[in-house]
Amino acid sequence: MAAKAVIKILVAEDNPAVLKLLQDGMQACGTVLTATDGADALLKAIEERPDLIITDYQMPGLSGLALYEKLRAREETRKIPLIFLASKGDIEERLRQYADGVEDYIAKPFFVREVVARAKKVTDRMHLEKLQATARRPGVIDGRLEEMNVIDLFQSLEMGQKTCSLTLSRGHEKCQIYLENGQVYDAAMGAVKGEEAVYKIVEWADGAFEIDFSGKSPDRTISRSTQGLLMEGLRLMDEARKGAEA
16 A cells, blocks of 8 residues: 655745634645745745645745745756645736746635635645656556545546546445546446446545556446536435434
């Protein structure tokens, strides 16, 4: 089993209260470093080489945009992806043109859970990339659902537009799922095929997964999008839970 990949996130924000909220929230995504201004963030980016930087745009001294430009000017930091936190006006008028290495733009005011949710999609994808880089078998990633659950896996493979087979196992249960460019097109769990097979494993929070980037299926039993599958699976899971409580 591959070792758990550690994702390092640098959060740059000059408001201490907001910085603390973001720091606490981002713990779910990886190891969190903090910086109180752009200059501090630049130094820490050079020293620590974070996997992702979340930065406020309006900061005294070195702004978020200036930080971005200085990071892009250095060979050792130019590929670090960023998420900008800024007003809607600043995003549309000043930041939207900067696309190289910018993963997302989040408008202020925001809920911390929104930032965490959007950042987690990025860090989950990075987690898979790190696992792939250290995999014991070329083209095959394995891991535990306790570290990366089914929904996170699906969203990461969709974001990365991956073509692969995804095998999920828990005890004697096993589900085989196939994706093309991040979209699920076939699934089987014993005699259960297609969408119904996916719905059976959406709620799994424990077990093992294996991703084989050479895995293919000749069958196409699913036409619903990956996001559509997840939404329907969660809806069915919620209905079942309410029915059990009634």
